[in-house]
Amino acid sequence: DAGITQSPRHKVTETGTPVTLRCHQTENHRYMYWYRQDPGHGLRLIHYSYGVKDTDKGEVSDGYSVSRSKTEDFLLTLESATSSQTSVYFCAISQGTGSDQPQHFGDGTRLSIL
Amino acid sequence: LAKTTQPISMDSYEGQEVNITCSHNNIATNDYITWYQQFPSQGPRFIIQGYKTKVTNEVASLFIPADRKSSTLSLPRVSLSDTAVYYCLVGAAGAGSYQLTFGKGTKLSVIP
Numbered sequence: 001d002a003g004i005t006q007s008p009r010h011k012v013t014e015t016g017t018p019v020t021l022r023c024h025q026t027e028n029h030r031y032m033y034w035y036r037q038d039p040g041h042g043l044r045l046i047h048y049s050y051g052v053k054d055t056d057k058g059e060v061s062d063g064y065s066v067s068r069s070k071t072e073d074f075l076l077t078l079e080s081a082t083s084s085q086t087s088v089y090f091c092a093i094s095q096g097t098g099s100d101q102p103q104h105f106g107d108g109t110r111l112s113i114l
Numbered sequence: 115l116a117k118t119t120q121p122i123s124m125d126s127y128e129g130q131e132v133n134i135t136c137s138h139n140n141i142a143t144n145d146y147i148t149w150y151q152q153f154p155s156q157g158p159r160f161i162i163q164g165y166k167t168k169v170t171n172e173v174a175s176l177f178i179p180a181d182r183k184s185s186t187l188s189l190p191r192v193s194l195s196d197t198a199v200y201y202c203l204v205g206a207a208g209a210g211s212y213q214l215t216f217g218k219g220t221k222l223s224v225i226p
Binding site for chain 1: 157160219
């Protein structure tokens, strides 16, 4: 399996607090992604990165920011968490940008916002 | 951005072949078709990918007709451990712009 580590694996926090999720890869892949997965919605892209300090928005980016200061790390931040952001968050990586470059996923972070 | 449509759920007995079809009428010329498998509490796992005709690996086969508006994932002789959600993915390609859309997936239940 691809070397992708997400931390923390579980987190419970309160509305209004900042939260940062970390994705670490050992594959030296250029592209990294953050998704959220909710019942009835499947996986939805939040943000992605195509290089160090190069990021862009996905389908559901409102309320989220990302940073990538090193190839191996991609951080997802909820500046002021809301209950609607309770979800399972997955990080993914890929070598290329085309749809012929499959993404490989981490095991997720389960985030609960009370 | 190609939208995909899959059955929401399927049931199968152990040992049978399972075929899951995905529709993607608006697939673009550059798009590949990718299938993922997901177990509870785990991330999606890449199964197979193809562009046209037929692709086979140790896990599954993927059939893509000439018009590429649909694709069929074939799982030979399923076992209980194949119970999972299967996602069909059609992505857009292009340097500097990347959009990927996962549909809602097909929940496969394998019955003893």
